[in-house]
Amino acid sequence: MTDFTVTINTLYVVLFGTAVMCVAALLAGMRRKRALAWLFGSIAIGTLQVWTIGLSRGPLFDMASATLLVPLALIGFAQALRQVYRQPYGYWRWRSAAFGLLIAAFAGTVLEVPYVLAYAAMVSGFAMIECELAYRVWKVSRKRWLDWALLAVLMGVVAVEASRLVVVPSILGLDMGFAELRTSDVDRTYLVVLGALELLAIVLIIVRVAAWALADIRFRAERDYLTGLYNRGTFEYLALDSIRREPGVLILADLDHFKRINDRYGHDMGDGAICVFADVLEKATERRSVCGRIGGEEFALHLPLATLEDAADIAERLRGSFAQACRESLSVEEDLSASMGCAEHAAGEDLSAIMQRADEALYRAKEKGRNRVELAERLAA
Template structure:
C-alpha cells in the first residue's frame, strides 16, 4: 500500500468521524437541518474515498472514475446545502444539481482525451472549484451577523477553490496523474492532491463544526438568560449584556443611560384580578418595551415587576424623555382581563453613567431614583443627576 493509499484510508475514517460529529449536533434544535446536510456531505465523502480506493480493481475504469467524480461533487453540493441552511440562504438546489449532471457528462466525455490533457484535468477540477466558490457566495450573501469564525470559513473556502483550480498545473509540475486511472494512487501528484484534500476538507469541517457548536452554545446561553414570561432578558442576562453595551459606549466616547421601571400596585392587581391578569400586565409592559427600544438598547426584567433598559448613546435628558414617553404611553394602554376603564401605571428611575463609574454604581443610582419616584406617589419619573448631586425635579408626572 502506497502513501496515497494510506491517505485515502485516513480520509475515509476522518470523513466517517466528521459525519458522526455532525449527526451528533443534529440532535439539537439549533442548526439541526444544517448539521444533517453536512453529515450527509461527509457520508458522501466516505463513499468517494472508498470509490477512489477501489478504482485500481477495475479493468475499464471509465464509469468508476465518473461515478467517483460525481459522488465527490455531490458531497460539495450537500455541504453547500448545509451552509445555506446555517446562514439562512435559500439553497440553490436546482442550479447545483443541473451543474452536477452537466459536469458529470463533461467528465465522461473527456475520457477519450489524452490522459495528461489540460482540458481533461480542468474538467475534473474546475467543477469542484465552482462549488467551493458557490459556498463562498452563500456565506457572503447571508444577512446574518458574521464573526471571526465565519470570516475564516470564507477565507478557507476561497483558498480551497483556488487549490482545486490549480491542481491541473500541480499535476503537470509533478509529472502527471498516472498513465491510467489504476496507476493514479501511485503518483506523486496523488499524494499531494490527497494531502491537500485532507487539509482543506478537515479545515472546512472543523470550522463548520465550530460554527454550529458556537450557535448551539449561544442558543443555550440565550435561553438561560431569557425570562420566559416577558421574553426579555432576565436579571443575569440583562446585567451581562448591559455591561457589554456600557463598555462599548465608553470606548466610543458616547453617553449611556439606564432607566429602571416598576409596575405600580402590582400586588393589588394580582390580589384583585388574579395572577393570570398580573401576567398579562407584565407581558404587555414587556411588549411595549420591546417596541420602544432601539436595536442597540438592552432591555430586561430584573425582578418580579421591575424592568430595566440601558440606552447607549443617550444622555440624561434624552433618557428622561424616553422614560416620560414610556410612562405616558403605558398608562393609556388597556390591558386584557382588566376592567375596560382600568389603567396601569409605572414609576421610573433614570441615571446617566458618570466618569469612572461602574455598572453597579449606575444601577444603584437608577434604583435610588426609582424609589424616590415611588415615594413621590408613583406614576412619575425621577432622575439621578450624578453620584454626588442633588435630585432634580421631574419634568412631568405626579409628585
C-alpha cells in the same frame, strides 16, 4: 496508494466522531440542526468515496465513483452552508453546468476518448461546485473571523483545484492514461492537499455551529426569550453590582389590566403589549442603566446616580411613550397603560429592601387608579 487512502479515510472517521461528540454535548441548546445533518451526510459520502479509491477496478469504476460521490459530498456541504447562513437555494445554473461537465467526463470514459479530456471535465465540474461554496460564504454580510477563515480555506480549495487542472496534464502529458494518473505522485499530492483543506473547512463549520449553540445557551440563560430583555436573575445580578458601589433609583413597572387584555383580545395581543413596553423601556435605558423583565407583565429599570426627580421624569416619559406606541402598533379598542413605582437607594443597600419599597410605591399607583407614577419615601439624610 494504500497508505494514502488509509490516512485520509482515518481523518474523515476521526472528524465524524468529533462532530458527533460535539452535537451530543450541545444538543440541548443547538440551533441549525439541519446544517449538521447535511454536514454529516457530506462527511459520510466523502468517507465512502475515499474508501472506494482503494477498491479501484479500472477507469470506469473510478470515474463513476468520483463523478457521483464527490459532487454529492460537495452539495451536502453547500446545503450545510445554506442552513448555517440562512441563504436561499439558488445557484442551480452553476450546479447544472457542473453536473453537465461530470456527465461528460463519465461519458468520455465510457466512449474511451483521450483520458485527459475526461479528467479535465471532471476536475472542472468539481471546481464549479467548490466555487459555489466560496461564493456562499462571500455573500455573508457582517462576517466574523470564523467566516473569513472559512472563506480563505474554500478559496484555497478552488485555487488548488484550478491548479490541478493545469499542472497534472502538463506534467504527465496530454496523452496520459488512467494507469499513469493512478500512480502519479503529482495527482496524489493534490488529493492530499484538497482533502486537508476540505477537512479544515468542515472543522470550521462545526466550530461555527458550536459557537452559535453556545451563544444561544447564554442568551436563554441571561435573557427573556419573548422580549430579549434581561431576565430577573441577570437583572438583579447587574443591578446589585452597581448598587454595591453607588446610590441610584429603582423603577418597577406593571402593565395595567393585563389579565383583561389577555381575556378580551387573546394572549398574542398580551404578548404584543409586553413587547411594546419592552421596546419603549430599552430605548429609554441609558448606557449605565440596566432594565429587565422580572415577571409576567412586570419590568424593572435601575438608574445609577439618579435622583427621585430624575426617575419620576423618566417614568412619566415611559408611561406616555408606551400608551402612544400601543395606539400606533396594536389594534385595541382601549388605551393601554402602565403603573410605576420609584425608590431611591444608598450605596451598598440590600436589593430586596429596595425592591420592597419600589413595589409598595407601585401598589399605591395601582390603588390610586393606575396609569400613574408614585415615589417611595425619601431616604433619611
